[in-house]
């Protein structure tokens with residue numbers, strides 16, 4: 001290993017369950033309408049996992065695609081991180097279930113729980129293993145079945161979320177120690193537990209003994225997102241040594257089109273450099289960034305060598321950003 005080892009994304013894959021739920025479908029049983037949802041969020045539809053589809057099933061499909069793109073097989077995988085807030089079971093970790101389903105050998109496997117920021121957190125965790133030589137082929141997956149946490153009588157939340165998964169393969173590559181290197185160049189992670197009440201699930205094994213439902217003070221989370229994400233983004237960019245003008249693609253967490261645009265505007269990033277999938281994916285929590293990345297690569301917009309800026313904010317509150325060159 002040289003001093004300038006970087007964690008490089010060598011493969012990306014996404015998985016969307018086939019079940020499409022439109023705004024009109026929701027308006028059939030909750031007091032909402034297509035016009036309100038589109039105007040306030042930009043969401044037109046979302047995916048819903050089938051009853052027999054668990055978070056790990058979505059994760060495995062995304063992981064297989066990412067491994068294929070990287071030219072790797074499950075046998076090569078020595079670390080699996082699953083960022084999820086909707087695990088299959090209270091334990092074992094969904095990452096260990098994914099390891100079994102993939103048939104990957106004994107290695108490192110654990111979940112990262114930072115809600116919608118989970119993928120950003122997991123990338124930063126995996127980066128530290130990869131650059132230290134502790135993992136040579138890491139799968140970092142964001143996978144969620146958020147529809148399982150919905151209170152379907154609460155129009156303020158149930159229209160916002162969807163199911164899906166996205167995965168990346170991270171491998172060590174020697175770099176020059178410059179911003180031209182491929183790989184993760186910088187990140188910034190933040191949490192403020194004092195703001196727990198703004199967004200949480202009202203159940204858990206050590207309190208209610210139930211799974212619980214998602215609760216959110218949407219407009220307060222909205223305000224926090226637009227104001228505070230920019231600070232973390234600029235901190236990540238400073239660590240990486242890049243400016244916003246150099247960013248080829250801004251790939252934000254897909255919570256709300258108005259948040260995406262608000263953050264991009266604050267950062268001086270014009271809309272032509274923003275990947276938005278919120279219209280058809282809605283908010284898939286930790287899956288939203290890798291799914292948006294997979295979408296942008298599949299449609300040919302995002303290309304190897306480009307500088308990517310990822311950011312997210314979610315329950316905790318947690319938030320953070322990663323700068324990487326593909």
Ligand code: UT7
Pocket residue numbers: 031032033036037040041116155156157159217218219220221222225255256259283285313314315
């Ligand atoms: O990924 C984790 C982070 N989560 C987020 O980033 C979500 C952040 N928040 C948001 O995206 C927005 O705050 C929402 C989309 C949740 C809400 O938009 P808003 O512009 O902040 O609306 P609001 O909550 O202030 O509500 C405005 C009105 C209220 O009616 P009144 O009190 O003015 O009569 C709500 O009851 O809109 C009403 N409303 C709805 N109406 C129709 C709330 N939800 C709906 C709905 N359909 N689904």
